[in-house]
Amino acid sequence: MDLEACLKRIREREPEIRAWVEVSPQPPLGEGPLGGVPFGAKDIFETQGLATEYGSPIYKGRKGERDAALVRDLRRRGAILVGKTVTTAFAYFDPGPTRNPRNPAHTPGGSSSGSAAAVAAGMVQFALGSQTQGSVIRPASFCGVVGFKPTYRLLPLDGVLPFAPSLDTAGLFTPTAKEMRTLWDGMGFRVGEPPARRLGAPRDLPPLEPVMEKAFRAAAAGLGAEAVELPRGFWELHSVVRVINNYEGARTHRERRAQYGDRIGRRLAQLVEEGLGIPERDYRDALAALGRWRQQMTEVFREFPVILSPAAGGPAPKGLESTGDPRMNSPWTGLGVPAISIPLPVEAGLPLGLQLTADSGHDGMLLETAVKSADGLGF
Numbered sequence: 242m243d244l245e246a247c248l249k250r251i252r253e254r255e256p257e258i259r260a261w262v263e264v265s266p267q268p269p270l271g272e273g274p275l276g277g278v279p280f281g282a283k284d285i286f287e288t289q290g291l292a293t294e295y296g297s298p299i300y301k302g303r304k305g306e307r308d309a310a311l312v313r314d315l316r317r318r319g320a321i322l323v324g325k326t327v328t329t330a331f332a333y334f335d336p337g338p339t340r341n342p343r344n345p346a347h348t349p350g351g352s353s354s355g356s357a358a359a360v361a362a363g364m365v366q367f368a369l370g371s372q373t374q375g376s377v378i379r380p381a382s383f384c385g386v387v388g389f390k391p392t393y394r395l396l397p398l399d400g401v402l403p404f405a406p407s408l409d410t411a412g413l414f415t416p417t418a419k420e421m422r423t424l425w426d427g428m429g430f431r432v433g434e435p436p437a438r439r440l441g442a443p444r445d446l447p448p449l450e451p452v453m454e455k456a457f458r459a460a461a462a463g464l465g466a467e468a469v470e471l472p473r474g475f476w477e478l479h480s481v482v483r484v485i486n487n488y489e490g491a492r493t494h495r496e497r498r499a500q501y502g503d504r505i506g507r508r509l510a511q512l513v514e515e516g517l518g519i520p521e522r523d524y525r526d527a528l529a530a531l532g533r534w535r536q537q538m539t540e541v542f543r544e545f546p547v548i549l550s551p552a553a554g555g556p557a558p559k560g561l562e563s564t565g566d567p568r569m570n571s572p573w574t575g576l577g578v579p580a581i582s583i584p585l586p587v588e589a590g591l592p593l594g595l596q597l598t599a600d601s602g603h604d605g606m607l608l609e610t611a612v613k614s615a616d617g618l619g620f
Contacts, residue, residue, distance in 0.1 A: 242279065242363070242365075242366045243277065243279070244266060244277070244279050244321055244323070247279045247323055247363075247364055247365055247366070248264070248266075248323075250362065250363045250364050251264055251323075251364045254342070254362045254363075254364065255364070257340060257345055258339065258340050258342050258345065258358050258359075258362050258364075259327065259337075259338040259339050259340060260281075260326055260327055260339050260354075260355040260356075260358040260359040260362065260364060261281070261324055261325065261326060261327065261355060261359065261364075262284045262292045262294060262324070262325040262326065262327055262355070263291055263292040263324045263325045264323060264324040265291055265324050266279070266321055266322070266323050266324070267288075267290075267291070267316070267321065267322040268321070269316050269317070269318075269319045269320060269321055270313065270316040270317045271316070271317040271318065271319060272319050273317065273318035273319040273427070274318055274319065274426070274427035275315060275318040275319045275320040275424075275427045275428075276318075276319030276320075277319060277320075277321060278319070278320045278321065278366050278367070278424075278427075279320070279321045279323045279365045279366055280315060280320050280321070280322060280323065280365050280366060280367045280368055280369065281322075281323050281324060281325070281326040281355070281356055281359050281360075281364070281365045281368040281369070282309075282312050282322060282324075282325055282326065282356075282368070282369045283325075283326050283328050283332075283352075283353050283355065283356050283368070283369050283370050283371060284296055284325045284326060284327060284328045284355070285328055285331075285332050285371060285401055285402035286309040286311070286312055286325075286369055286400065286401050287305040287306070287307055287308060287309045287312070287400040287401070288305040288308055288309070288312055288322065288325060289305050289306065289307050289308050290304055290305065291304065291305055291322075291324065291325055292304060292305075292325050293305035293325070294325075295328065295330070295331050295332075295402055296327065296328040296329050296330045296331060296332070296335075296337050296352075297330045297331060297504075297505065297506070298504075299501055299504055299505065307400060308400065309397075309398075309399060309400025309401050310397040310398075310399040310400055311369065311396055311397050311398075311400075311401075311411055312369070312400070314397075314428070315369075315428070318427060318428065318429075323364075323365050325355075326353075326354075326355030326356045326358075326359050326368055327339045327354055327355030327358075328351075328352050328353065328354065328355060329351040329352040329354060329506075329564060330505065330506035330509060331402065331404070331494060331497075331505060331506065331509055332352040332353075332371060332373065332376065332402065332404050333351075333352060333404070333490070333506060333508060333509040333512065334351060334352075334506075334508040334509075334564055335506030335507060335508045335509055336348070336351060336354075336561050336562065336563070336564055337351075337354055337355065338561075339354040339355050339358050340358070340561070341358065341361075341383060341384060341557050341591075342358050342361040342362040342384060343361065343383075343384060343385055343557075343591055343592055344557070344591060346559055346560070347383070347556075347557040347558065347559050347560070347591060348383065348557050348558055348559075348560065348561055348563060348564050348565060349361075349380055349383055349384050349557065350376070350379045350380030350381075350382070350383040350384065350553075350557065350564050350565050351376060351379075351380065351564030351565070352370075352371070352373075352376040352564070353368075353370030353371060353372070353376045353377055353380050353388075353412070353414070354380055354564065355368075356368035356369060356370040356380070356414050357370065357377075357380035357381055357383070357384040357386060357388065357414050358380075358384055359414075360384070360386045360414040360415060360416060361384035361385055361386045361416075363416075366415070366416075366420070367413060367414060367415045367420070367421075367424050368413070368414045369411065369412070369413065369414075370388070370411075370412045370413070370414060371398075371401060371409060371410065371411050371412060372390045372409075372410050372412050372570070372574055373404045373405050373408045373409050373410070373486060373490075373574065374408070374482060374483075374486060374567035374570060374571040374574055375553075375565075375566075375567025375568075375569065375570030375571055375574065376412075376567070377389070377390045377410075377412035377413075377414070377582075378390060378552050378553075378569075378570045378580055378581075378582045378594070378596055379552065379553050379564075379565050379566075379567055379569075379570055379582075380414075381414060381552065381582040381594055382551075382552035382553040382582050382592065382593060382594025382596075383553065383556065383557035383565065383591070383592065383594075384557075384592060385584050385591075385592030385594075386414055386415065386416055386584070387414065387415050387416065387417060387418050387420070387421050387581065387582065387583055387584075387611070387615075388412060388413070388414050388552075388581065388582045388594075389412055389413045389414075389415075389421050389425075389579075389580075389581045389582075389608070390410050390412040390573075390574065390579065390580045390581070391410070391411075391412070391413075391579050391604050392577060392578065392579045392601045392602055392603075392604055393408075393410050393577030393578075393601070394410075394577075395579075395604065396410070396411035396412075397411070398410075398411055403493055404486075404489070404490050404493055404494075405485060405486045405488075405489035405490045405493070406489060406493075407485055407489060407528065408482065408485060408486060408489075408574055408575065410574065410577075413425075417615065417620065418581070418583050418608070418611045418612045418614075418615040418620070419612055419615070421581070421608060421611070422608050422609070422611075422612055425604075425605075425608055430604065430605065431605040432605055432608060432609070433605070433609070434605040434606045434609050435606070435609065436547075436606065436609040436610040436612070436613045437545075437546035437547040437599070437606060437607075437610045438546070439467065439544070439545050439546060439547075440461075440464055440465065440466040440467065440545065440547050440548070440549055440610075440614075441466060441467055441468075441469030441541070441544075441545030441547070441548045441549065442457075442458075442461035442466035442467070442468060442469060442548070442549045442550070443468075443469055443470075443471050443475075443548070443550060444468050444469065444470055445470075445471070445476075446476070446550065446551065447476050447554070447568055447569065448554070449551055449554050449555060450554055450555030450556070452555060452556065452587075452590065452593070453551050453553070453554060453555045453556070453593055456585045456586065456587060456593050457549075457550075457551045457585070457593075457595065459586075460549070460585050460586070460595050460618055461549050463617065463618065464549070464614055464617050464618070466549050467545070469541065469544075469545050469548065471538075471541065471548075472534070472537045472538070472541070475534075475572060476568070476572060478530075478531075478534060478571070478572035478575055478576075479567075479568040479571045479572055481527045481530050481531060481534075481575060482527075482531075482571040482572065482574065482575035483571070484519060484523055484524060484527040485524065485527050485528065485531070485575065486571075487512055487515060487516035487519060488516055488519045488523075488524040488527075489516075489524075490509075490512055490513075490516055491512060491513045491514075491515070491516025491517045491519070492516070492517070494509060494512075494513050495513055495517065498510055498513040498514075531575050531576065534575075534576060535576055535577070535601075538576055538578070538600070539600055542599060542600035542603075546599055546600070546603065546606065546610075547597050547598065547599050547606075547607060547610045548597070548598050548599075549595060549596070549597055550569060550596045550598070551569050551593075551594070551595070551596060552569060552570070552582040552593070552594030552595060552596040553565060553566070553569055553570075553593070553594060554566055554568070554569060555593075556590060556591035556592065556593055557591050557592075569596065570596070573596075573598045576601075577601055578598050578599060578600055578601050579598065579599055579601070579603065579604045579607050580596055580597070580598045580607075581596070581597050581598075581607060581608065581611045582594035582595065582596050582597075583595050583597070583611050583614060583615045583618070583620060584615075584618075584620050585618065586618055586619055586620075595614070595618070597610060597611050597614065
């Protein structure tokens with residue numbers, strides 16, 4: 242997909258999808274393996290001379306003074322920055338204007354809504370997002386594309402607006418798993434490792450919508466996944482991660498809340514108010530709990546190098562008031578492990594995603610397993 246094809250697609254679909262804050266193609270800063278590849282960047286990534294407004298009318302008209310480290314690296318490798326994609330306000334739960342390209346009456350997810358929608362609508366070859374709870378994996382599932390959240394801190398966050406630094410992770414969207422592997426290779430990371438020989442599928446899952454339950458169990462069986470017992474109470478990690486998210490997020494945005502009040506977004510203002518009331522000991526206990534869970538899950542990953550789970554509780558909710566629930570993603574984000582969502586086969590209706598996770602540092606193996614799994618599912 243070249244730049245002109247992308248711009249044509251944007252002209253055709255942007256009035257309905259509203260994925261972009263600004264479209265203003267920037268030349269590459271060098272030559273390399275990503276030469277001529279068009280991409281978009283979520284509007285919490287600093288971009289020199291382009292809109293960097295954090296999804297908030299408070300910062301309407303603000304221009305970035307420099308490129309975030311990841312944006313700069315991609316441009317040095319030859320990629321063309323097409324522009325900035327919509328984010329929810331300050332990358333939290335207050336929705337932006339973006340619609341789901343698969344059905345504009347439904348949410349694209351959050352907070353990397355514009356990036357997921359732009360890739361799903363064929364507007365760019367790849368896009369940058371970020372995940373603090375589920376903001377790469379969930380939009381990818383809702384929009385029917387591939388979303389990859391690498392190991393925590395593997396990709397640089399210099400020049401990216403923080404939310405909860407213990408959780409914030411840069412991520413990527415592509416149309417297919419093979420294209421994600423090609424992108425990862427072009428970014429200078431290792432590919433070509435053998436895929437996992439054993440896949441695990443948890444016996445117990447949080448409540449799912451029937452369509453997701455059926456699609457997930459069918460995919461797991463079709464891929465030969467074995468039933469795995471996750472440590473007792475694993476999915477309750479969502480609550481542990483929320484303590485960290487709310488404690489750190491409140492302190493990140495405390496001064497902004499004091500200056501602008503509810504103008505920062507109703508949900509974010511509420512988070513600041515509630516998060517500032519979390520005792521430090523509860524926050525420290527949550528961090529310590531994550532450390533213990535990492536040790537337990539390392540043992541599980543030794544037996545099952547890749548674990549399958551639903552990428553969301555169901556398809557994208559109707560309407561734009563909610564961006565969906567991250568509880569299927571936040572435990573893995575809290576652990577800092579790599580996670581990727583690939584499309585699941587669906588007979589009709591909105592997309593669904595299959596989430597694959599591996600232990601920290603095994604990003605290349607996870608990508609190869611995702612490619613093999615996508616082939617096995619007919620994608």
